[in-house]
Amino acid sequence: MAGALKESVIAQLADQVESAQREARAIAKLTDQWPDLTVADGYAVQAELRRRYLADGQRLVGWKAGLTSRAKMKQMGVDQPCIGFLTDAMARPESSAISTADLVHPRVECEVAFVTAKDLQGPGCTAEMVLEATDYVLPAVEIIDSRYAAFKFDLASVIADNCSSARFVGGGRARYASELDLRNLGVVMEKNGEIVAVAAAAAVLGHPAEAVAMLVNVLAEQGERLPAGSFVMSGGITEAIPVQPGDSVIARFQELGSVSMRFVQ
């Protein structure tokens, strides 16, 4: 690829992000050091991270779309969505206590998650194709944690940091997408008993299945497809809310039940 960073540089950048993730330490965004870092370079770093985590025994369970709602793009000052990978090591059970000791500055966001029953392959994947391939949907909360100082980044840097992926909790009630009006599905996020965010799933690219289609098309650019049985989060519907030890969070989804968790040291 013209202008793409050398493999040795990609490996060096992956070293920086990997140690920041493993040690829960904030680092300068990669573009401070490499101002010409492109989105493609960011995905090359992310792919190297994925290769390392899988080589280390983690299992790939799915993918996430990020920066798919106006609220999120505005909050983060980025104007395009991104994708990231999810492994079993990031999953936490519903209603559990989640430690923040191994996170830098966690934030929570409500998302609609899809579980696929058929392979999806881009380019040209559409929301209709996603819905056709979907087994069921369920509510999820993603705990994101940028490894960049002050949670500030640009698109290439956040992609290299696996789109801020850290933890995720799926739960509530699984439902067939065909039985729901996913566009108008409302969500309410409560922290310590107070409502901190309210929105409808249409905030995600007009329909959350559009976000999954986008994800499949980005995977295709990397020569990959989304295999049947994947768990896919479609992106924060509301802005992300910071959490600290002692906080309890409940995300209530219309038709899909709720997902709760608390945070401990």
Ligand code: OOG
């Ligand atoms: C990037 C991750 C965004 C979402 O759902 O929008 C994301 C970030 O905001 O740190 O996961």
Ligand code: MG
């Ligand atoms: Mg998210």
